Amino acid sequence: MDLIDKAKNFVSEKVANMEKPEATITDVDLKRIGFDGISFHAKVSVKNPYSVPIPIMEIDYVLKSASRVIASGRIPDPGNLKANDSTMLDVPVKVPHSVLISLARDIGGDWDVDYTLELGLIIDLPVIGNITIPLSYSGEYKLPTLSDLWKGGKEEEKKKEEEEEKEDPSKVVEI
Numbered sequence: 437m438d439l440i441d442k443a444k445n446f447v448s449e450k451v452a453n454m455e456k457p458e459a460t461i462t463d464v465d466l467k468r469i470g471f472d473g474i475s476f477h478a479k480v481s482v483k484n485p486y487s488v489p490i491p492i493m494e495i496d497y498v499l500k501s502a503s504r505v506i507a508s509g510r511i512p513d514p515g516n517l518k519a520n521d522s523t524m525l526d527v528p529v530k531v532p533h534s535v536l537i538s539l540a541r542d543i544g545g546d547w548d549v550d551y552t553l554e555l556g557l558i559i560d561l562p563v564i565g566n567i568t569i570p571l572s573y574s575g576e577y578k579l580p581t582l583s584d585l586w587k588g589g590k591e592e593e594k595k596k597e598e599e600e601e602k603e604d605p606s607k608v609v610e611i
Contacts, residue, residue, distance in 0.1 A: 461573035
């Protein structure tokens with residue numbers, strides 16, 4: 437083996453054993469329902485083990501339900517990872533209404549939508565170059581029924597009143 441091959445092996449071993457950033461999807465929430473569609477936001481925690489900030493080149497996402505892609509996209513240049521710290525990223529995913537209508541037949545009797553969110557977090561490591569951290573999160577979103585919509589507001593108001601009474605009993609007026 438010549439000197440160049442030995443150098444390549446040495447570098448590849450060091451890179452393979454080098455500590456790399458770690459990421460997890462901590463939560464996916466419904467943020468907004470609008471005329472143009474529904475917005476979900478994924479919260480992604482990324483731990484940077486290095487003493488320098490690392491640029492995030494882009495985030496690719498694919499949202500699937502019933503083995504079908506219902507939304508996909510790319511977020512270019514979302515910022516940097518903090519040095520020696522964890523960074524929380526908020527990844528918005530917009531689903532158009534037209535796709536939701538096609539999902540209606542998959543809802544079934546349990547009145548929920550099962551989904552899988554796949555993310556590719558592309559970061560630029562010094563010397564090494566771009567690497568992709570693949571992430572996946574599966575869950576279900578429970579849709580409100582018509583009875584939930586009618587009862588929901590009244591139950592929430594009653595809970596709010598009960599909490600206020602507990603906080604300040606002087607507000608309770610007896611007749």
